[in-house]
Amino acid sequence: MTTVTAGDLPIGPGHPPRIVGVLNVSERSPYDPSVHTDPASAADHAADLAAAGADVIDIGLESANRRYETLSAAEECERLEVALGVVDRVDADVAFSIETRYAEVAAAALDGGFDMVNDICGFADPEMAPVCRERDAPVVTMAGPDDLDRPGVVEAIDWASERSPAWAEQADHVDRTVAALERDPLTEQTIVDPAFGRWSDAQTLDQDRALLARLGELRALDRPILVSLHRKSFLRELCDRSTEDALPVSLAATALAVARGADMIRTHDVQATADAATVGAAFAAAPAQAPGRDVRERLVRSVDAAERECRRVGADPVSAPEMVARTIELDVDASARERLAAAAPSAGVTVAAGSDGTLLSGSPAAFQRLADRVDAPAGLASDLAWIADTLATPTDRPESVVSIE
Template identity: 25%
Template sequence: MTINCKGNLIDLSTPKVMGILNLTPDSFFDGGKYKNDSEILSQVYMMLKNEATFIDIGAYSSRPNADHISEELELKRLLPIIDLIVKEFPEILISIDTFRSQVAKQGIEAGAAIINDISAGQLDNFMLETVAKLKAPYIMMHMRGTPQTMQKQTTYENLIKEMLFYFSERITKAKALGIIDMIVDPGFGFAKTSKQNFEILNKLNLFNILDKPILVGLSRKSMIYKTLENSAKEALNGTSVLNTIALQNGASILRVHDVKEAMECVKLVEQLKS
């Protein structure tokens, strides 16, 4: 499978790593970590050096019960950083983590390549139409409600079946508008309990029926550190274990805080397959 990013065909038959750059002060792991341009550029440099194919930039925290911020503040946080990074790394492939169509539009116009939407177009009625016009690859995640309400919406009759139906409906709608390059994200931790997260990971290969690349975002999440009875800061080893399982079950992209360790997982699993 390939996706077209700013005219570059990215082959996902070998899994790729997406490094996370949070610009929010309240993200669950690295909120407020990068305080100036130098620290941001240094982090991006290290992620690219460690072979990240994409850098995912988010300016709206989507952790459970996160504060809601305005579109204006999201843009104020985001656009100067895109400009800073693109000037320093002209060939970089930036993913914009947003559910707002105007933020997506302005982010792509500023030099980003991919739109990463936690709501699959359900929190902004203009998102799919905007993505179609921009002709950018689109990551659609499974979630119910909003970051503020999702933890109260974890009841399913048949979790995997309902998720597959959800993605089929969103993919059909996106295709009808002319969106070509789509990636599905099961949304670990979004309107799911820890037990449900492990069920999804165990059955991840069933999502191959959608015939779309699968992005997995497990990095340092509570399903890991609550199971191990430690903390997000201590969850790197657990993240590597679950990333390895995700790769074996069909993941095409790992979205992570720790690029070097994720790339080691990719290389080892690819060697195992060969």
């Protein structure tokens, strides 16, 4: 997994989750406490964010909210003076990030003292990647189409042409999000952002929830992951909270996101978010890695994730259905247990039969072979085929248990 460095700040696996405090110099920001258009006030707020525990301060020159018209690069450059003034005024051990969709603005910011770029349009400006690569600057790329006016709208990509009509038909929002990030010209210092939020009318709250549940699948991109969950509608609706009362749900989601692989959390509430991220990191499932050896575990929980890992290393994804081991429980009689035990070894399924139940463990492909081979009543064979199909499908509950009675 790639580690990137912003200034002197390492970001990625093996390092604490990094907290990105938000400062907006645009009056159109949807969250008023982060808005500071006066240079002195903006610098004071940045200093407060650093004192609260921010590792990075992300300065936005305009609102990315789709309700507003997009500023031009020239208009952003006019506002950049305030942002550059913040960098000059603030004496704190933090990295500074400029949020922009334009390479011209990114270049001016990096040359003026900024450490990294937050590109909300995912390299839609074809010069953005070269600008960041030439300066060896980290850049966050958000999933979306090659369109400077439509950040985050992964549904706008013509997936039938990009991949295939069959892929476009079966792919869900998480698949499309990962694919959108795969298609960008990622630099060695790229951080990926899966674009939580209602970036279009087509994006649903359930899609955001599935994205959070399956966030770990982005690890196949081999890049640090940034998430922006602050008071998002898909979290507020779960607990029927207003934006003002949504800090607790944001903190719960932060802990989950870090436990599932997020390396950076963008937030307006720095101190509380830092605490939530620390809790998430303490309970994260860390992949095994041999010290001093080039050996490391990949956390793969679905066939789709296995296919991405295969593509990452240049392997044929045909082996993916054999790479995901899952355990299920069956409530069957003694005769069925004997038949399962007889057929399981040749199918590649492990059976553990006890007085109170039967456990089966194997890959989706192994369960399908067992369904085809076992000499069992039609109902049991059908259950096994259903299990194989279910385990091959990504789940919105990464730690789910399949139990058949």
